Amino acid sequence: MAEPRTMFEKIWQRHVVVDRDDGYTLLYIDRHLMHDGSAAAFARLKERDMKVRRPDRSFATPDHYILTSSHRPQDIADPQQRHLVEVIKENCDAHGVTVFAAGDPRQGIIHVVGPEQGLTQPGLLMVCGDSHTSTHGALGALAFGIGSSEVTHVMATQCLWQRKPKAMRINVEGRLGDGITGKDIILAIIGKIGAAGAVGHVMEYTGSAIRALSMEGRLTLCNMSIEAGGRAGMVAPDDTTFAYLKDKPYAPKGAMWDTAMAFWKGLPTDPGATFDHEVTLNGSDIAPMVTWGTSPEDALSVTGRVPDPASAADQTRRESMQRALDYMDLKPGTPVEQIPVDRVFIGSCTNSRIEDLRMAARIARGRKAQVPTWVVAGSGLIKQQAEAEGLDKVFREAGFEWREPGCSMCIGVNGDTGVPGQRIASTSNRNFVGRQGRGVRTHLVSPAMAAAAAVTGRFTDVRKMLG
Amino acid sequence: MEPFTKLTAIAVPIDQANVDTDQIIPARYLGRSREQQVEGFFHDMRLDLNGRPREGVTLNDPAYKGAQIIVGNHNFACGSSRENAVTTMVDNGFRAFVAPSFGDIFFNNCFQNGALPIRLPTERVARLRVILHELPGAKLAIDLAAQTVVGPDGQTDKFDIDSFRKDMLLKGTDSIDFTLGYQQDIARFEDGQRRDMPWL
Numbered sequence A: 001m002a003e004p005r006t007m008f009e010k011i012w013q014r015h016v017v018v019d020r021d022d023g024y025t026l027l028y029i030d031r032h033l034m035h036d037g038s039a040a041a042f043a044r045l046k047e048r049d050m051k052v053r054r055p056d057r058s059f060a061t062p063d064h065y066i067l068t069s070s071h072r073p074q075d076i077a078d079p080q081q082r083h084l085v086e087v088i089k090e091n092c093d094a095h096g097v098t099v100f101a102a103g104d105p106r107q108g109i110i111h112v113v114g115p116e117q118g119l120t121q122p123g124l125l126m127v128c129g130d131s132h133t134s135t136h137g138a139l140g141a142l143a144f145g146i147g148s149s150e151v152t153h154v155m156a157t158q159c160l161w162q163r164k165p166k167a168m169r170i171n172v173e174g175r176l177g178d179g180i181t182g183k184d185i186i187l188a189i190i191g192k193i194g195a196a197g198a199v200g201h202v203m204e205y206t207g208s209a210i211r212a213l214s215m216e217g218r219l220t221l222c223n224m225s226i227e228a229g230g231r232a233g234m235v236a237p238d239d240t241t242f243a244y245l246k247d248k249p250y251a252p253k254g255a256m257w258d259t260a261m262a263f264w265k266g267l268p269t270d271p272g273a274t275f276d277h278e279v280t281l282n283g284s285d286i287a288p289m290v291t292w293g294t295s296p297e298d299a300l301s302v303t304g305r306v307p308d309p310a311s312a313a314d315q316t317r318r319e320s321m322q323r324a325l326d327y328m329d330l331k332p333g334t335p336v337e338q339i340p341v342d343r344v345f346i347g348s349c350t351n352s353r354i355e356d357l358r359m360a361a362r363i364a365r366g367r368k369a370q371v372p373t374w375v376v377a378g379s380g381l382i383k384q385q386a387e388a389e390g391l392d393k394v395f396r397e398a399g400f401e402w403r404e405p406g407c408s409m410c411i412g413v414n415g416d417t418g419v420p421g422q423r424i425a426s427t428s429n430r431n432f433v434g435r436q437g438r439g440v441r442t443h444l445v446s447p448a449m450a451a452a453a454a455v456t457g458r459f460t461d462v463r464k465m466l467g
Numbered sequence B: 001m002e003p004f005t006k007l008t009a010i011a012v013p014i015d016q017a018n019v020d021t022d023q024i025i026p027a028r029y030l031g032r033s034r035e036q037q038v039e040g041f042f043h044d045m046r047l048d049l050n051g052r053p054r055e056g057v058t059l060n061d062p063a064y065k066g067a068q069i070i071v072g073n074h075n076f077a078c079g080s081s082r083e084n085a086v087t088t089m090v091d092n093g094f095r096a097f098v099a100p101s102f103g104d105i106f107f108n109n110c111f112q113n114g115a116l117p118i119r120l121p122t123e124r125v126a127r128l129r130v131i132l133h134e135l136p137g138a139k140l141a142i143d144l145a146a147q148t149v150v151g152p153d154g155q156t157d158k159f160d161i162d163s164f165r166k167d168m169l170l171k172g173t174d175s176i177d178f179t180l181g182y183q184q185d186i187a188r189f190e191d192g193q194r195r196d197m198p199w200l
């Protein structure tokens, strides 16, 4: 019998173009996703007078620089920003690459658009010049972020040189409580293994708590693999995956669906396959999570208290905790539920899908925002669906702002930033210093927790609000 | 690409772990030209909200002026894939980074820009940072061919690097040209895939 293999290993082996003796492998890229930060990569391709090798395997959409007040490029005041939103269409048109441009309802955050269009499929090798490409692993793809030079390399050759990462399994067993989401699971994982806990590894999430997650929950989970340092994150494809993928625009149809299905069914990790590293968490122990510091690893339960640097294991950690507390303007020992917020952001490639919006609406319904709160859907299609379900009305009635799709306050390069000193409950993925604007204090939470913070003006255990 | 062979230069210590690429270059610089990004280098870590240099930041200390090497801590340059994190450091004169571990994408991006990320054991990197604090302006000597770093204390450390990356850096090889040498293999793979995965 053949050696048992992990899902990662199977996908890797299937994409080897060249294996060199020095440990480097030339891998074939099935799908290359691009966003409005790809202008420099296109410019380098042009300098070499080259064309995109596989325009049929490349897809793009503007997300980072697009406004969320209006999608008309002419409304963008900053000329460099406007150029980036416009030039992606010009570049894609010139190379025959499919682009979901501003004004197209299919436009959205690239990591939302890929799965939504059925571009993301089990067993594919996918890359994008963005670290949250790990998102696509939720469907059982091997997907990772690359730098801008590598983007040019993929444009030119459809391949990438890689050294094989190690494999890590994160096993989450048990039943999640009501109000506990993929976001809480991944924050609990990062809190446990640390922001560098998975450096050099591809993570596979397994266990009953993961199997029970919806596709949206799995996308959130895999999205933040990079925040644990992971090269990629993945979940084995199953009926949840297939039901999600069926009839998506770019999913295989008819007999091709059956052919693809035969391949997809063989992808899950074989029994007995070994991982370089294994971690287990108990899903029923996971509470709603809130980050208190400036790294996603600074995560704790909403029922907890801000930690004391005096309790740190070593001096480096003590100093970094102190620095984080100073930046966040928090005192050790403060109960999380007593921390007031100034603003709330619900959106980003982590948490802007329909289920996220439904969950936020469930909390917002019949309540009133105490602080400015934005809801930014992940794509035009999600925005339409939410409106068809009346979620926008729920949000508006609660005093939330309902905006146009884009990355928005996750990174703020389109101008959607907070002001210095502001404390924001955010459903995004990075609470780094200055991520949402200079001096802005970011606390990462789930959409449910963000909505709860919006209507109470402070962090509140959302479990108390589920009626 | 500019080759990297040997570098003897002042090294500046940065003690924090998990220095993310948002610190190395804040996002608001990303949509700007490469020239405009030069000032983004550790901008908010170096300067306060009024644009005044912050105290206690090694990068502001004139004793490290002219440094071309950064000695960091765990998970150096983690976070976003922005290659600007490498280019802004290169454009500010830095060519080599020493740390116990790096963000994976940053690590790969270095090689595309003639920069060398070096992993050394945690204790040794901690020791180097201490020495560099005590002797600001002290130099490290890096020899890529020999895979060595000599500290200000005279201790020589060997570091690991894949021969693939090493050759490319030493020669300044262009990776696209290199890969185009495998055109036939790529075409063969594509033929096979048309049969294997016809739904794509």
Ligand code: SF4
Residues within 6 Å of the ligand: A063, A064, A109, A110, A111, A130, A132, A348, A349, A350, A406, A407, A408, A410, A411, A428, A429
């Ligand atoms: S939403 Fe945030 S993390 Fe996601 S792609 Fe946009 S900027 Fe990156």
